[in-house]
Amino acid sequence: MAITDLELHSFVRLPTIADVLQTLADRHAASQKTVVLAGGTDWVVEQEMAPPHKPGAELPMVVDISRLSDLQTIHLNGNLLTIGAAATYLQLRRHPHIGMGDKRAALLARMAQDLGALQIQARGTLGGNLATGSPAADGVAALMAYDASVVLQSVRGERTVPITEFQTGYKKSVRAPDEIITQFQISLPTHYNWYWRKVGTRRAQAISKVALAGVAVVESGQIQRIGLGMASVAPVTAALRNTRSYLCSAPLHKLTGAELDAAVNSDCSPIDDVRSTRQYRAHCARVVVREFARSLGAPV
Numbered sequence: 001m002a003i004t005d006l007e008l009h010s011f012v013r014l015p016t017i018a019d020v021l022q023t024l025a026d027r028h029a030a031s032q033k034t035v036v037l038a039g040g041t042d043w044v045v046e047q048e049m050a051p052p053h054k055p056g057a058e059l060p061m062v063v064d065i066s067r068l069s070d071l072q073t074i075h076l077n078g079n080l081l082t083i084g085a086a087a088t089y090l091q092l093r094r095h096p097h098i099g100m101g102d103k104r105a106a107l108l109a110r111m112a113q114d115l116g117a118l119q120i121q122a123r124g125t126l127g128g129n130l131a132t133g134s135p136a137a138d139g140v141a142a143l144m145a146y147d148a149s150v151v152l153q154s155v156r157g158e159r160t161v162p163i164t165e166f167q168t169g170y171k172k173s174v175r176a177p178d179e180i181i182t183q184f185q186i187s188l189p190t191h192y193n194w195y196w197r198k199v200g201t202r203r204a205q206a207i208s209k210v211a212l213a214g215v216a217v218v219e220s221g222q223i224q225r226i227g228l229g230m231a232s233v234a235p236v237t238a239a240l241r242n243t244r245s246y247l248c249s250a251p252l253h254k255l256t257g258a259e260l261d262a263a264v265n266s267d268c269s270p271i272d273d274v275r276s277t278r279q280y281r282a283h284c285a286r287v288v289v290r291e292f293a294r295s296l297g298a299p300v
């Protein structure tokens with residue numbers, strides 16, 4: 001399908017989330033294809049890359065969710081930060097608890113600043129970043145560092161899934177065809193250290209060769225809680241479970257670089273592609289994790 005074929009799709013913009021969910025449910029029950037469209041920065045590009053449209057083949061109906069204000073709300077209640085799935089990166093950067101003002105979740109603003117150029121930040125959303133299922137998802141890496149929860153809704157009701165359990169394989173997830181992601185919930189630690197590093201050809205415009213997001217709570221010389229998310233080193237954005245366990249396993253001064261590298265290696269299975277080589281990605285993964293650990297006080 002070429003980009004000009006986009007006009008062949010039927011396109012609807014519905015007034016409420018309930019209308020979107022009912023439409024998805026009805027069409028799914030009738031075995032009709034539907035795609036929800038937020039910023040379109042992944043889906044529209046995918047259509048351009050797809051093979052030409054075969055005459056007579058069923059095209060999905062496009063349901064635009066980008067103007068549903070209920071999906072764009074960002075608010076902080078105590079320590080609970082909720083972010084609507086269709087909030088854009090620019091909205092994150094400009095929000096008083098994220099990119100401006102008290103900056104309680106400054107890691108998200110830093111990530112959003114490095115994701116694409118301003119045009120992409122003005123359209124792209126965290127919901128789209130997760131639903132696309134790309135392993136190179138910077139937004140998902142940052143949400144993983146905060147151990148965010150993903151809220152899904154359908155006509156059957158609402159459910160919440162830890163972000164580390166959302167993706168089940170390359171481009172596969174627990175999301176049912178008639179569900180949408182409505183919001184992300186983050187329980188913000190009161191005091192924490194955070195880290196963001198994106199390794200790419202150009203700082204923001206390029207998809208990551210490797211990106212690491214980290215959140216850590218350190219008390220009495222030991223990491224009490226750590227969240228990590230790494231893009232582009234595995235078939236899905238990686239939660240680096242072994243690395244998290246190792247970093248919390250002993251006081252910071254007892255951690256060693258060799259053991260940390262071994263944990264990172266066991267969490268990553270990078271590939272060669274147009275953006276980088278497997279070896280370079282593995283090297284970068286170890287370097288950025290060491291850099292974060294050093295910033296926390298580990299002699300690695």
Ligand SMILES: Cc1cc2nc3c(=O)[nH]c(=O)nc-3n(C[C@H](O)[C@H](O)[C@H](O)COP(=O)(O)OP(=O)(O)OC[C@H]3O[C@@H](n4cnc5c(N)ncnc54)[C@H](O)[C@@H]3O)c2cc1C
Nearest residue numbers: 038039040041042043116124125127128129131137138181
């Ligand atoms: C030039 C360029 C640069 C980019 N740079 C980066 C980068 O640096 N880092 C990075 O991570 N990504 C990058 N991207 C990819 C893209 O911008 C992001 O993944 C973005 O977050 C996608 O969000 P969207 O709202 O545009 O998704 P869309 O294209 O609207 O949707 C993508 C997919 O998600 C589904 N979807 C969207 N919202 C929901 C929802 N709420 N519930 C269920 N399903 C949903 C859609 O049906 C579709 O299948 C770039 C893209 C371009 C074109």
